[in-house]
Amino acid sequence: MIATTLSERRVRSxxxxxxxxxxxxTGLCLPFASAGQPFLLMLASHALIAAILALSLDxxxxxxxxxxxxxAAWYGFGAYVAxxxxxxxxxxxxxxxxxxxxxxxxxxxxxGAILVRxxxxxxxxxxxxxxxxxxxxxxxxxxxxxGEDGLQGIPMATFFGAQIVSPATWYAILLGALLLAxxxxxxxxxxPLGRAWLAIRENSxxxxxxxxxxxxxxxxxxxxxxxxxxxxxLLFVLFNGATSPDLLHWLESGxxxxxxxxxxxxxxxxxxxxxxxFTLAEHYVSSFTDAWxxxxxxLFVLIVIVAPxxxxxxxxxxATRLSARKPGRRAAQ
Amino acid sequence: xxALSLVLNGxxxxxxxxxxxxxxxxxxxxxxxxxxxxxxxxxAGAMAGVWLVASGVPFGVALVVAPVAVGLIGVLIxxxxxARIRDRPMVDSLLLTFGLALLITGILYELGGRNVxxxxxxxxxxxxxxxxxxxxxxxxxxxxxxxxxxxxxxILFLKNSKWGLRVRAANDDxxxxxxxxxxxxxxxxxxxxxSAALAAASGVAAAPIFTAxxxxxxxxLILAFMTVILGGLGSLRGAVVAxxxxxxxxxxGEGYFGGQLxxxxxxxxxxxxxxxxxxxxxxxxxxx
Numbered sequence: 001m002i003a004t005t006l007s008e009r010r011v012r013s014x015x016x017x018x019x020x021x022x023x024x025x026t027g028l029c030l031p032f033a034s035a036g037q038p039f040l041l042m043l044a045s046h047a048l049i050a051a052i053l054a055l056s057l058d059x060x061x062x063x064x065x066x067x068x069x070x071x072a073a074w075y076g077f078g079a080y081v082a083x084x085x086x087x088x089x090x091x092x093x094x095x096x097x098x099x100x101x102x103x104x105x106x107x108x109x110x111x112g113a114i115l116v117r118x119x120x121x122x123x124x125x126x127x128x129x130x131x132x133x134x135x136x137x138x139x140x141x142x143x144x145x146x147g148e149d150g151l152q153g154i155p156m157a158t159f160f161g162a163q164i165v166s167p168a169t170w171y172a173i174l175l176g177a178l179l180l181a182x183x184x185x186x187x188x189x190x191x192p193l194g195r196a197w198l199a200i201r202e203n204s205x206x207x208x209x210x211x212x213x214x215x216x217x218x219x220x221x222x223x224x225x226x227x228x229x230x231x232x233x234l235l236f237v238l239f240n241g242a243t244s245p246d247l248l249h250w251l252e253s254g255x256x257x258x259x260x261x262x263x264x265x266x267x268x269x270x271x272x273x274x275x276x277x278f279t280l281a282e283h284y285v286s287s288f289t290d291a292w293x294x295x296x297x298x299l300f301v302l303i304v305i306v307a308p309x310x311x312x313x314x315x316x317x318x319a320t321r322l323s324a325r326k327p328g329r330r331a332a333q
Numbered sequence: 334x335x336a337l338s339l340v341l342n343g344x345x346x347x348x349x350x351x352x353x354x355x356x357x358x359x360x361x362x363x364x365x366x367x368x369x370x371x372x373x374x375x376x377a378g379a380m381a382g383v384w385l386v387a388s389g390v391p392f393g394v395a396l397v398v399a400p401v402a403v404g405l406i407g408v409l410i411x412x413x414x415x416a417r418i419r420d421r422p423m424v425d426s427l428l429l430t431f432g433l434a435l436l437i438t439g440i441l442y443e444l445g446g447r448n449v450x451x452x453x454x455x456x457x458x459x460x461x462x463x464x465x466x467x468x469x470x471x472x473x474x475x476x477x478x479x480x481x482x483x484x485x486x487x488i489l490f491l492k493n494s495k496w497g498l499r500v501r502a503a504n505d506d507x508x509x510x511x512x513x514x515x516x517x518x519x520x521x522x523x524x525x526x527x528s529a530a531l532a533a534a535s536g537v538a539a540a541p542i543f544t545a546x547x548x549x550x551x552x553x554l555i556l557a558f559m560t561v562i563l564g565g566l567g568s569l570r571g572a573v574v575a576x577x578x579x580x581x582x583x584x585x586g587e588g589y590f591g592g593q594l595x596x597x598x599x600x601x602x603x604x605x606x607x608x609x610x611x612x613x614x615x616x617x618x619x620x621x
Binding site: 044114118120122124125126128130136137228258261291293294295296 | 367
């Protein structure tokens with residue numbers, strides 16, 4: 001019994017490594033494929049940020065089953081905090097990351113402590129409300145955040161004095177951040193913490209009965225998820241040089257949710273692929289029609305009805321079924 | 334003086350909110366669905382009302398026609414879309430109505446919802462009512478009276494009609510209700526229809542105050558969510574009390590601290606409330 005679980009785990013983590021390698025290879029090949037097309041590299045960079053954001057929501061929803069309808073709150077929070085800090089404190093990216101993460105952990109810990117005590121629907125509603133509050137905050141402090149116009153004139157990010165200028169460098173940083181985040185998510189998934197989260201997702205009452213501190217575990221998941229989202233916001237604002245309140249709008253939360261649902265909740269790779277596919281699709285669709293929100297909404301509805309596991313979820317199920325046969329065959333040999 | 338005027342305005346906002354949240358409570362009670370698309374239906378009602386009035390239909394007629402039309406759309410949505418996920422986990426219904434909100438908002442954008450449209454106050458209801466030094470536009474008084482009247486009518490209908498009996502039965506125990514022969518599908522169609530019509534009715538009625546555009550319902554949806562949480566999810570009398578509480582908190586916050594901070598204040602109040610009373614004012618909200 002133990003032997004099968006171990007081999008199963010090895011198979012799965014090998015699957016994770018293969019996935020990581022594929023994403024790394026694809027990501028590394030792209031700059032060569034897009035040589036001479038600077039716009040393509042830019043689009044890919046935005047897709048990478050979207051992928052980190054999608055992964056951050058999957059860290060919460062996929063792990064503990066808590067559904068956040070206002071994840072843009074933390075994305076925007078990170079973007080604004082990092083933007084304001086880089087204008088006032090330092091433009092060093094390492095300093096900014098540390099300070100922004102500290103701020104996010106502090107605020108998300110305080111808010112999350114109340115939020116994660118709520119179950120299902122109340123949690124969903126409150127997360128949506130939270131994002132609206134963050135949206136409103138931008139306008140309350142419009143003299144420092146720029147209000148409707150957005151936060152402009154963010155100095156170029158530096159790393160120990162060296163300016164990060166070229167799009168290729170940015171692309172490498174973003175790809176590196178995504179790969180690190182993915183590796184972290186995969187590691188946690190198989191670590192005791194990740195196992196405990198899955199137990200909560202499947203049945204939080206049983207998890208409590210076997211002695212888990214469900215509230216604390218949910219809070220940890222919420223804070224990690226918020227931090228990763230805020231990191232995505234930080235990367236966005238430094239890469240983009242400006243940010244607008246649109247980042248905090250519920251449409252943005254809807255998009256993040258769409259990445260995760262499209263890719264398959266809890267599949268780790270699914271949301272990342274969903275984010276990339278969706279960002280590219282959004283770009284090409286919105287170039288020939290401005291009614292893309294209709295297609296987007298209709299697709300959302302359709303996926304929830306037809307393929308609740310998402311596109312990647314369906315593929316992953318088939319893959320699991322295939323790999324589940326392999327150990328048996330090996331045992332027979 | 335300011336305080337009294339704020340109280341009156343709080344009651345006006347509370348009344349609109351009440352009418353709007355009733356639909357949310359109703360659909361939650363029977364279908365256990367938190368309807369994220371409720372705000373989009375509010376916007377749809379407001380835009381339909383403005384369009385009807387602009388094309389020469391009297392305001393009174395628009396106030397009836399727009400909600401009926403949106404109500405029928407609600408029935409259609411339930412029949413075509415919501416019925417597909419009846420027995421799925423709760424998460425799916427949340428995602429689905431969220432997707433619907435995006436879809437309806439997208440359609441409203443294409444129907445001219447990008448621009449703010451003004452609904453003129455009907456002439457009969459123009460002017461200002463003065464009472465002991467405090468003045469309130471007549472139209473606001475009308476909206477409050479209308480919302481309260483509709484609410485009372487709905488509650489009486491729920492208490493005294495066959496339909497109301499079925500709704501209350503399904504609200505208390507959907508499975509048992511189905512066992513004693515309540516056609517859940519048809520009941521759900523009607524409930525979603527009524528709920529959509531209520532959202533649209535509040536949208537049309539509030540259009541002269543809030544104007545009309547594709548996302549006019551966003552803010553009121555958040556306020557209504559705060560309302561149903563304060564009152565307890567699925568609790569009708571909780572929603573009644575909470576609607577006025579939210580209306581007053583918001584108007585007082587706006588009066589003393591400014592518009593956006595008021596929303597924050599409300600959020601903090603709701604969060605504080607949840608720590609001790611997660612089931613709302615009357616302790617009868619559902620937590621699931």
